[in-house]
Each structure stands twice: as C-alpha cells, then as structure tokens.
Amino acid sequence: MWCSLFSSSTSHFTTIKCSIPSDNQEFKNPINGNVVKLDLLKSNNNGHHVATKTSFSPCDETLYNIPMSQIRQNIPTKKQLVDTYRQGIIVEGAYRQTVVIRSYEVGPDKVATIESILNLLQETALNHVWMSGLLSDGFGATHGMMKNNLIWVVSRMQVQIDHYPIWGEVIEIDTWVGASGKNGMRRDWQIRSQATGLVFARATSTWVMMNQQTRRLSKMPEEVRAEISPWFISKQAIKEENPIKIEKLDDTAKYVLSNLKPKRSDLDMNHHVNNVKYVRWMLETIPDHFLESYQLSSIVLEYRRECGSTDIVQSLCEADEEVLFDDVVDVDQHKRRISVLHGFSLASGLLEATGLLESFSQRPFSYTHLLKIKEQIKNEEIVRGRTTWKRKISSMPFPT
Amino acid sequence: MWCSLFSSSTSHFTTIKCSIPSDNQEFKNPINGNVVKLDLLKSNNNGHHVATKTSFSPCDETLYNIPMSQIRQNIPTKKQLVDTYRQGIIVEGAYRQTVVIRSYEVGPDKVATIESILNLLQETALNHVWMSGLLSDGFGATHGMMKNNLIWVVSRMQVQIDHYPIWGEVIEIDTWVGASGKNGMRRDWQIRSQATGLVFARATSTWVMMNQQTRRLSKMPEEVRAEISPWFISKQAIKEENPIKIEKLDDTAKYVLSNLKPKRSDLDMNHHVNNVKYVRWMLETIPDHFLESYQLSSIVLEYRRECGSTDIVQSLCEADEEVLFDDVVDVDQHKRRISVLHGFSLASGLLEATGLLESFSQRPFSYTHLLKIKEQIKNEEIVRGRTTWKRKISSMPFPT
Numbered sequence: 001m002w003c004s005l006f007s008s009s010t011s012h013f014t015t016i017k018c019s020i021p022s023d024n025q026e027f028k029n030p031i032n033g034n035v036v037k038l039d040l041l042k043s044n045n046n047g048h049h050v051a052t053k054t055s056f057s058p059c060d061e062t063l064y065n066i067p068m069s070q071i072r073q074n075i076p077t078k079k080q081l082v083d084t085y086r087q088g089i090i091v092e093g094a095y096r097q098t099v100v101i102r103s104y105e106v107g108p109d110k111v112a113t114i115e116s117i118l119n120l121l122q123e124t125a126l127n128h129v130w131m132s133g134l135l136s137d138g139f140g141a142t143h144g145m146m147k148n149n150l151i152w153v154v155s156r157m158q159v160q161i162d163h164y165p166i167w168g169e170v171i172e173i174d175t176w177v178g179a180s181g182k183n184g185m186r187r188d189w190q191i192r193s194q195a196t197g198l199v200f201a202r203a204t205s206t207w208v209m210m211n212q213q214t215r216r217l218s219k220m221p222e223e224v225r226a227e228i229s230p231w232f233i234s235k236q237a238i239k240e241e242n243p244i245k246i247e248k249l250d251d252t253a254k255y256v257l258s259n260l261k262p263k264r265s266d267l268d269m270n271h272h273v274n275n276v277k278y279v280r281w282m283l284e285t286i287p288d289h290f291l292e293s294y295q296l297s298s299i300v301l302e303y304r305r306e307c308g309s310t311d312i313v314q315s316l317c318e319a320d321e322e323v324l325f326d327d328v329v330d331v332d333q334h335k336r337r338i339s340v341l342h343g344f345s346l347a348s349g350l351l352e353a354t355g356l357l358e359s360f361s362q363r364p365f366s367y368t369h370l371l372k373i374k375e376q377i378k379n380e381e382i383v384r385g386r387t388t389w390k391r392k393i394s395s396m397p398f399p400t
Numbered sequence: 401m402w403c404s405l406f407s408s409s410t411s412h413f414t415t416i417k418c419s420i421p422s423d424n425q426e427f428k429n430p431i432n433g434n435v436v437k438l439d440l441l442k443s444n445n446n447g448h449h450v451a452t453k454t455s456f457s458p459c460d461e462t463l464y465n466i467p468m469s470q471i472r473q474n475i476p477t478k479k480q481l482v483d484t485y486r487q488g489i490i491v492e493g494a495y496r497q498t499v500v501i502r503s504y505e506v507g508p509d510k511v512a513t514i515e516s517i518l519n520l521l522q523e524t525a526l527n528h529v530w531m532s533g534l535l536s537d538g539f540g541a542t543h544g545m546m547k548n549n550l551i552w553v554v555s556r557m558q559v560q561i562d563h564y565p566i567w568g569e570v571i572e573i574d575t576w577v578g579a580s581g582k583n584g585m586r587r588d589w590q591i592r593s594q595a596t597g598l599v600f601a602r603a604t605s606t607w608v609m610m611n612q613q614t615r616r617l618s619k620m621p622e623e624v625r626a627e628i629s630p631w632f633i634s635k636q637a638i639k640e641e642n643p644i645k646i647e648k649l650d651d652t653a654k655y656v657l658s659n660l661k662p663k664r665s666d667l668d669m670n671h672h673v674n675n676v677k678y679v680r681w682m683l684e685t686i687p688d689h690f691l692e693s694y695q696l697s698s699i700v701l702e703y704r705r706e707c708g709s710t711d712i713v714q715s716l717c718e719a720d721e722e723v724l725f726d727d728v729v730d731v732d733q734h735k736r737r738i739s740v741l742h743g744f745s746l747a748s749g750l751l752e753a754t755g756l757l758e759s760f761s762q763r764p765f766s767y768t769h770l771l772k773i774k775e776q777i778k779n780e781e782i783v784r785g786r787t788t789w790k791r792k793i794s795s796m797p798f799p800t
Contacts, residue, residue, distance in 0.1 A: 069510075069566055072566055072568070072569045072593075072595070073566060073567060073568035073569060074568060074569075074570065075568065085487070085498060085500045085570050085594075086500050087485070087487070098485060100485045100486050102519070102523045103522055103523050103526045103539075103669070104519040104522055104523060104668075104674070104676070106669065107664070107665065107667065108664070108667045108668065108669060108671050110469075110669055113665065115665065119502070119504040122503055122504055123502045123503050123504060126503045130568070139503075166469060166472055166473060167473060167669070168472070168473035168474060168475065168530070169472045169473060169474075170474065170485050193472075194485075195472070263684065264507065264508070264688060264691060265507065265513065265515065265680060267507065267508045268504075268508065269503070269506065269508060269510055269567070271508050274504070276504070280665065284663065288664060291664060
C-alpha cells in the first residue's frame with residue numbers, strides 16, 4: 001500500500017465508467033482528464049476481489065502504482081491554475097476561492113460562526129497546496145516533506161474579523177504564503193464580499209516543520225525550500241509592529257472548564273484535536289449573556305504542544321477589563337458591585353438607565369485564554385489565546 | 401424592519417461597488433444581475449449612519465423596501481435553472497449540486513462523516529427551495545407558508561449509505577420533493593460519485609407544516625399546495641414496503657448518556673437543536689471500539705417533539721443483536737461470557753483465532769436509540785432512532 005494514511009479510507013467498491021487500462025497503459029483520470037501511467041503488477045490472489053475489465057475495487061489498489069484514493073481525490077501532480085469544482089483560481093501566486101456560506105455554517109443569528117470561518121481558512125490553505133501540484137498524501141505536506149517524514153505544525157495564528165458573512169452570501173477567500181524566519185512559513189488570508197470587494201476578515205499564521213516520528217521541530221530541508229519558496233509573496237494580510245504577548249493564566253483564573261475530553265468527531269486527519277475544537281473549548285468558558293450581545297472581532301492563538309485523543313483538557317479564561325468594569329459599574333439596586341461580564345443582561349438594563357452603555361459599547365472587551373493538559377506535567381500548555389470582542393451593532397442603543 | 405429573523409445578522413457596513421440608485425430607481429443586484437426596484441424613503445436622522453452615493457449601511461435597511469440581508473443573500477424571486485456559485489442546476493424538477501468533500505468534513509479516516517452528509521442534505525434541500533424562487537425569509541419556508549405563519553417540521557428521515565465519499569472527492573447530490581399523504585411532503589436525495597455515477601447514498605424524509613405561534617400541526621393551505629405541488633415528482637430514492645417500527649426504549653437501556661445540554665453552537669437558525677446534533681448525541685452512546693471497526697450504513701429517525709435550547713436531554717441506546725452475540729461468543733481464556741459490543745478489540749482477536757469473525761462481519765449490527773427530555777413529563781420523547789452498521793472493509797481479515 002502506498003500510504004497507510006489512506007488505508008482505512010478506501011473501503012469502497014468503485015466502478016469506473018471509463019475503459020480499464022491493460023498492462024502498462026496510460027489511464028485517463030475521469031475527473032480532470034489528467035493522464036497517469038499505470039504499471040500493472042501481478043494480480044492479487046486473495047480470492048475476494050478480482051480486477052475485471054469493468055470494475056475496480058479498493059483492494060485492487062495494490063495492483064497499480066496509483067492508489068484508488070488518489071484517483072478519487074483527484075490530486076494533481078502539476079501546478080493547476082483553475083479548479084472548476086472548487087471554484088478556485090491562482091492569481092499572482094495566491095489562491096482565490098469563491099464560496100457561498102452554507103445554511104449549516106451559520107449560527108442562530110444567520111451569521112457565519114467563527115468555527116466555519118476557521119474551517120474555511122484550513123480548507124483554502126489545503127486547496128492552495130492542491131493547486132500547486134505539491135500535495136502529497138499527508139495533511140498539506142509536500143512531496144519533499146513526505147520524503148523527509150515531515151509534517152506542518154502551526155505555531156501562531158491570528159484572525160481579525162470586521163464583518164461576518166451571512167447565510168447565502170458569496171465570499172472570496174484569498175490565501176498565500178511567505179517566508180517566516182529561516183525555517184518557517186507564513187500563511188495569510190483575506191476574506192471579502194464577492195459582490196462589493198469589502199474586506200470581511202484577515203488572517204495570518206506561522207508554520208514550522210516537525211519530524212513525524214521524533215515529534216521534534218526540524219529545519220526546512222533545501223528540497224522543501226525549493227518546492228515552496230517560488231510561491232512566497234511578501235504581502236502581509238495583517239501587519240503587526242509589536243505582536244502582543246499573551247500571558248500565561250494559572251489556576252486562579254475566573255472561568256475554568258475542566259475534564260474536557262476529545263471525542264472521535266473532534267479529531268482531524270492527523271488524529272489530533274482539531275484547531276476549531278480548541279477555539280470552541282476556549283469560547284465555551286465565556287458566559288452566554290456576553291456572547292448574545294458581543295461578537296468576536298479578533299483571536300490570537302499561540303500553540304505550545306500537541307493535544308492527542310487521550311488527553312484531558314482544562315480551559316481557563318480571564319477577562320482583561322473586568323476589574324475596570326467592576327470599578328465603574330456600581331449601580332445595582334442593592335448597591336452591590338456587579339460584574340458586567342457575569343450578568344450582562346441585567347447590567348445592561350441598569351447601564352442603559354444610567355446612560356453609560358453607549359460609551360462602554362464602543363470599546364472592545366478582551367479575554368485571555370489557556371488550554372492545558374490537566375495532568376501535573378512540566379509542559380502542560382496546549383495553546384494560549386486572546387480574544388477581542390465588540391458589541392453587535394444590532395443590539396446597540398440606536399434610536400429606532 | 402421586514403423580517404425580525406434577519407435583524408441580528410445585518411451588523412455590517414457594506415459598500416456597494418455599483419452605482420447607488422437615486423429615488424425610486426431600479427437597482428441591479430451585483431451578484432446575479434437581477435434588477436430589483438428600490439423605493440427610497442426619507443433618510444434616517446439617527447446621526448450614526450447616513451446613506452451616501454457610495455455606501456450602504458445595514459441601518460439604511462429601513463430606507464429601502466428590500467432588506468440589505470436579502471440583497472446579500474441574493475434570494476431570487478423567480479425560478480432559476482442554474483446557480484453558478486453553488487454549482488447547482490434544475491434537472492427535470494430535481495435540484496442537482498456538485499460538491500467537493502472538504503478537509504474538515506472528513507474524520508480521522510479521511511472519509512466524510514455522517515454529520516457532514518446530513519449537513520449536505522439540509523444544504524441542498526434549502527438550495528432547491530432557493531432555486532424555485534419560493535424561498536422566503538424563514539428556514540426553507542415558502543412565501544405562502546410565511547403568510548400563513550407556517551414552518552416546516554420533519555417527522556421522519558431515513559438515510560442509507562453504501563459508500564462514503566472521501567476527502568477531495570467530487571460528488572453530485574440530487575434532491576426532489578413529492579406528495580406524502582394529504583398534508584405532507586416527501587423530500588428525497590441521492591448522492592453519487594461525479595466521476596463514475598456510482599450511488600453512494602440515498603435518503604428520504606417526510607415533512608409537515610406547523611403553526612409557528614401555536615406549535616400545532618397544520619393542514620397544507622391551498623395557497624402553499626399551489627406553490628409546491630408543481631415540483632412534486634413521484635420517483636422515490638428509497639422504497640419501503642413495510643417501514644420498520646422503532647421500539648421505545650426505557651430507562652433499562654444498556655447505554656445511557658445523561659445531562660446533555662445544547663450549546664449555543666448546537667442551535668440552528670430556528671433556535672432549535674440542530675438535527676446533526678441529535679445524531680451526534682445518539683452515536684456518542686456507542687462504544688469507541690465499535691466505531692473504529694464499523695461504519696454506519698443506515699439511520700432512521702422518527703421525530704416526536706422539538707428540543708429547545710434549555711432542555712436537558714438523555715440519550716438511550718440498546719444493541720439489537722447483543723444477546724445473540726453473547727450466546728455465540730464464549731471463547732475467552734477464562735471462559736467468561738464476552739459481549740462483543742463491549743470489548744470488540746479484544747473479542748475480535750479471539751474471534752479471528754476461532755475463525756468466526758468473517759462470518760459475523762458480513763452481517764450488520766443494529767442499535768435502537770432514543771433521545772428524550774430528562775424531566776418527568778408525558779411527551780418526553782424527542783426522537784427515536786435506529787442505526788445499522790457494517791464492518792469497515794479495510795479492517796476485514798483479508799490476507800495481505
């Protein structure tokens with residue numbers, strides 16, 4: 001078998017409509033018309049599956065040099081400029097995909113969720129590698145990386161969302177890569193309204209390579225640099241003069257969720273907890289009242305270690321401005337101190353009465369987050385995060 | 401505001417690239433080229449947002465007869481035969497959409513998850529209504545339903561999956577509707593490989609109408625019948641001579657998950673727990689060992705009542721064949737009785753040794769499920785379910 005990663009995903013009997021090649025013949029991929037050379041080996045005599053002139057089965061994979069999964073996945077071996085099925089094109093080295101926001105990608109307010117946006121960032125990044133002709137069997141790894149047993153590891157990610165797309169809205173997502181230090185790669189994104197060109201969101205991320213066996217970070221081999229550096233663009237989606245440093249929270253953090261256990265459905269193709277799940281765990285610590293009135297405007301994630309399927313995770317969270325707000329808001333009927341972040345629906349009514357709400361609502365809130373392994377170990381940090389929030393305009397106190 | 405459902409989703413300032421209409425002018429939708437008539441009213445003097453010749457803002461929605469959200473959503477008022485952005489077409493009254501399986505729609509085995517498949521069924525159904533020109537502001541409701549304050553409620557759903565699409569695979573999803581009794585509607589789907597035409601999955605569902613205020617089921621008004629019946633097709637994706645009856649489980653069920661609480665991210669646009677979440681709750685009762693070796697081949701869901709955001713849910717599950725397997729498998733080293741479903745990884749080794757595994761693996765397993773409200777109330781059932789499973793071919797004991 002060519003790639004063990006695919007071995008469990010090929011449990012299908014597939015009938016190919018085109019004619020089946022005879023020995024050492026060329027095979028025209030029915031999907032993209034690419035011609036690939038098949039090297040017919042001896043037939044497999046397991047007695048269960050026999051390749052005939054009219055049918056393939058996944059167990060016939062060993063018969064050919066090309067795994068059935070690769071034919072079904074339609075991975076190109078050369079650079080492509082257009083992907084009609086994904087509506088993707090290469091524009092000046094960047095990948096651009098046109099996407100319609102789907103019904104299940106929005107929340108109760110019909111606005112795309114942060115999870116959906118993060119998913120689309122991942123998807124377009126992988127499609128960019130697909131278009132480059134460099135995609136190997138791994139999760140975005142190039143042929144050179146595969147040969148050197150290397151995988152991509154994200155070390156930092158920052159997303160800024162000015163406007164959220166809504167259900168049915170057509171958006172364009174651009175993504176491109178650049179150099180980051182000597183051994184890293186930067187990947188940026190920009191999300192725009194397809195109709196108006198208005199920029200909805202920007203994102204940037206930093207990636208390094210890790211040896212899949214030793215789990216140690218690796219230098220970028222020259223072979224890999226030669227593959228990816230022709231794609232490097234210096235343009236940056238987000239320019240950070242002085243990137244903020246995210247403080248490490250400790251167990252005294254105000255909001256704590258414990259005993260978070262990854263489920264099967266939370267694991268990605270690398271059998272790691274999916275990035276989107278991290279963000280969900282972080283946001284679940286924030287009170288519902290707050291999420292009803294506030295919208296995430298930016299998120300920064302600093303990755304420290306991998307989280308596997310058996311780890312038990314704790315999500316810590318602290319509001320940066322809580323103390324300040326506790327000082328200002330001292331207006332409840334029993335003259336007790338109110339935490340705005342604890343009981344926003346109550347406090348907002350009081351604030352409104354005192355005329356303070358509008359001035360508060362202009363200023364963003366921030367939270368600091370930490371996901372960590374619950375065990376008492378030395379390097380227990382999985383990811384530090386910082387989220388910034390702004391008040392939803394629809395719940396602003398405009399005259400009606 | 402035209403539709404309160406959209407009020408919280410329009411918190412964006414949008415600059416329209418095309419020329420802005422003057423009073424009572426026609427406006428060309430930049431997305432689909434549709435011309436819509438705008439009726440410019442007096443300007444809004446709230447001092448925050450002023451409509452200019454070059455920019456719209458969501459607060460300007462009250463200025464026009466058309467909500468900004470509807471322009472951004474691009475909902476057609478007439479039947480469309482082609483949707484280039486979604487790659488959808490109408491073929492003999494059915495809607496066909498070409499979809500590429502995305503990286504985040506697959507599980508650790510790179511195969512589309514059942515959740516992704518259910519999401520795509522919902523998405524294509526709504527896109528079919530979109531194409532028909534009947535889509536109103538609700539979640540798939542037609543103009544006539546909106547007028548009569550009616551919403552769609554699903555009463556039964558059945559999905560059969562013979563082959564799972566893999567990451568990057570191009571699939572075609574057909575969906576169409578038919579009559580179901582006097583007041584119901586049937587919606588069917590077929591999912592195929594785009595390259596080979598091989599049918600991957602089939603699904604059928606039954607829908608009735610409910611009054612949004614009274615929450616009572618409603619007859620289909622003639623007005624609505626006139627809208628939808630021209631789309632009715634008699635073809636059926638799944639023919640059931642004698643539909644199975646799903647038994648009601650009680651608290652003696654073997655697998656029970658309690659205290660399931662919907663999260664914000666589990667709610668759909670109707671503020672109900674999403675259908676996909678129901679299925680996830682059902683499947684979470686099944687042991688991981690089993691899910692590693694078995695693949696869902698069919699699911700039947702019988703809906704009994706709505707589940708709201710504050711309900712606390714219990715997921716019950718019972719394996720149909722467990723007793724039978726307990727009887728047969730009596731081969732562990734201490735001669736204790738083994739439940740195959742409890743410790744499959746252990747049992748499979750033993751079965752393999754005894755040569756029994758292959759004959760077992762051919763036959764499907766079934767589970768019966770129940771989601772119910774935890775409270776002691778009369779109509780506590782949310783949904784009954786039945787899942788059938790077959791062994792993953794890749795984990796079958798073929799010689800290698």
